[in-house]
Amino acid sequence: MKNKKIKTILNFVLTIIIAAIFVACSTEKDGENEKQDSVKNNKFGGTIVVAQKMTPPHLDSDKSTDWAISSIMNHIYEGLFEFDANFEPQPYLAESYEIEENGKVYTIKLRRGVLFHNGKEMTSEDVKFSFNRWLKNNDAGNMIAPYFDKLEITGPYELKFVFKRAYAPFISILGSHVSNQKLVIRPKELIEKYGDNVMREHIGTGPYKFIKWIPDQEVRLEKFVDYVPSDKPVSGLAGKRIAYADKIIIKSVSEQATRIAGVQTGEFQFAEEVPQDQYKILVDDPNVEPVIVKPDGMEMLIINCGIPPFNNIYARRALVAAIDMEELGRTMIGNENFWSVDGCIYPKGTVWYEENSGAGVYNNYDLQKAKDLLKKSGYDGTPIVIVSGQDNKVEKYGAIALKEQLEKAGFNIKIELFDRPTVVERRSKKEGWNLHLSYFYMTCPDPQVEGAWTGTNAWISNWDDDDSRAMDKIFERMMIETDKKKRFEIVKEFYDKTWETLPYIKTVEYSRMHIANNSLKGYANFCQPFFWNTWIKKK
Template identity: 30%
Template sequence: MISRKSLLGVAAFCAAWLISPQGVVAQQRGGVLSVATVGEPPTLDPMASTADLVGIVTQHIFETLYTFDKTWHVTPLLAESLPEVSADGKAYSIKLRQGVKFHSGETMTSADVVASLKRWSDVASRGKQAAARIDKIEAAGANTVRISLKAPYAPLLALLAFNNSAAVVMPAGKQAVPLGDPIGTGPYRLKERKADQYIQLVRFDGYQSRTGDANGYGGARKQYLDEIRFVPVPDPNTRIEAAVAGQHGFVDALPVEAYDRLKNQKASEPVLVKPFGYPVFVLNTRQGSTSSADVRRAIRTALNMEDLLAAAFGSKEFYALDGAIYPKGHAWHTMAGVEGAYNIGDPEKAKALLKKAGYDGKPIRILTSRQYEFHYKMAQVASEYLKLAGFAIDLQVVDWATLTQRRSNPALWDIYITHSPFLPEPALIGALSENAPGWWATPARKSTVDAFVGEIDHQKRGALWAEVQKTIYAETPFIKIGDFNSLAAQSRKLGGVAAAPWPYFWNAYLKN
């Protein structure tokens, strides 16, 4: 289990989320909300992808046993309560809420949950991460599920709560791979999907909300809106203009340079999550030039992180130079491994590492997308630094859906550029899993990560996380660039939306 103490520091980094802009207007029922997204999600199977866009859309259709409240503590969703955990930390007994309906009209039982968790263990990268430590998943009656572990595993509840590579619950008979009909228990159900036009979700009239108040992703989920339409708008400048014009109720993932322009607009207002997370370069450790640790270290050595951040975000109001995976003040902050290994920006030193590695001059394939414009800007600057160090560069600019498909094939890339929010549990970081694209699988990774996830005492886990971060810098499976803030925009007619890393629209309403 995640210690409550382990997440206290997270609250300071989620202050923008703690105040939901309800205003003084009573919630209105009805209306259609249009949400502009960075593109078309590659799938509507939330288990099959770690793409944030998949989680943003599908969290309205599917639900998990647990989720996170506004201070990033695990809280029940489809589970009735937090699990009963055995004294040895190896058995979790989970009672389910009764009377929960799927969009198909079936009532959820333990059989559906067991089948879903087994599918998650087979299909999802984070499910596979947990599967190695799970002995069995079984029903203990119609409304109870028992998970037996081979050894204590601290991140289990966080993994079950996460909406990314998510352990969602589906009907036992609707679990084909690839997924056919996306049928969940969520407040909205899929009505229609037109590729590159929209994904139309409509209110599920059989939805069973939790009682009480809304609480982050937890608590009550009210269905004020009749319909939510997710509309792909890949070009960032088009998203900016759409926000200024009030064309959509919510516009996600805007370039931060649009902030000043949005501040005084009549139709829309900026939504800033500060700090949001960090851009990251993920390296292919399985094959190709970057399978060499010396080549990976040469790449990191060549990069001037401040120049990359300045190109991506402009003003220091929107970024911070920081090599620690978690920033100062966070519960998981440590500087272990960072000194002398971050923001080096020394192409000559990188050349020496390349010579040691026997680099053959084969182009380094950098996979990026302009749908996240800051990714592309960082790729351009990184390419120039790497060329100075003696690398040949093949910069491949594709749409985000194509990137998420290509990164699953180790023959197609060497570096891909992405970003991550500051996650409440470090084990949720996808690159720590040897099943995630990048495929970091070394003895040092196994020993440090296994020790970290197997320890349930928070005080001990802090020191063990420091060892993981040291190993990340020593072996360089991915490169953190720095910290950044994220920007979105919402209509001034939209209420009930909280600033959150994965925006959600239950509890949202349109004002008259």
């Protein structure tokens, strides 16, 4: 019995040993398979070459609104906040924030352990120096400055931003991804070196380091191996960033044909802004993937409200009733993949979208109503001048289409075509023009920003009457309301007032087209190209 028991134990032990050997062999084999799969599907390495349409004047985002700068420097510099795909600012270099004293004080805590490209850890001192430079030099900083009081460092990773009065859009503007408005964080020493002068060196916290800029040719970036990413979910510009490519080279290539050919041959992995009329050809090319940017922009009909006839509300209402938006889209842009109609100036699916915006006014073509309103306005037949760019296909065709539609309602229309600098110069004056089609990005960070071109005498509209002052009051209330739900109700008042008083008219939503070589994977279709979380498929 004793021998039998020993034999049973030995058999059990032997079974365990055999099983362990089998598991070890299987694990080793699985590990080898995983290793082989990892090598086979490795996303890391290589160089992403991008063909950019414009060449930047310099690379200092505080000193220019040029988008060619931010599309490059977003890889190098990061903000306290970055916008997600729903256009909500999310903490990035910031860990969290609190709004106190009824919207007058913002306490921002920083992520710890974030490194600059020179190996130094980011602290409150760097944020303070970056903010003070931004406040003085950046257009967004200039917008905030009249309301701002002081900045207090309350710890190595904590700051208090104190305002003279409540300022609700602060976080949105800090993270703004348009026109280089974003506050990006640079090391204190770099700011001390350059002060208010244009920076020629660039040290950030981003996934790529600045290596070299050859003006009018290219910018070279290299992976930052000690990068400390956010651990938040990926969405738009927010969330975790991984630098898969070893290098990114961004070339200045003004010729459309060269950008297209380069992507087709694989010389470029990505090219921005190619003509939409090439879509049918490119979509059938196995080497190319068209990227239709959505959401993107809108064609806005800017109205000179300071002179007759459009200083009269009935003339402006006649104008909107006379426009068939869908016919305008077909004539101005053509391919319906690149335009759509919607009355809200913010894109569908974003936090500021309101589906009823413009109801009963937008895209409500009624020729007889337009004629009746025009008669009521007292319009005397004086020629109405549409100022448009002769080198911009959309503006030019849009002006021609508008002329045809408005003349049916009784307007006397004259088109004047100029080069871009002349258009800008003409529309800056109060006299000599009435209408102008202009491309606006829909990805604006906050409705408060719209006040810069919507209220009394704002931007180029020359709008100054009881309605403009009523609009000013809406923006005043919007500025101080920090409760998001209550603030959105005020934003809807702004939408309603816009469609009631018509200081400008949104026409159609409009998308640009980029193209990517089929070797580029993981590209996120956002309003501005970026190439972290993006890799080159190995052959």
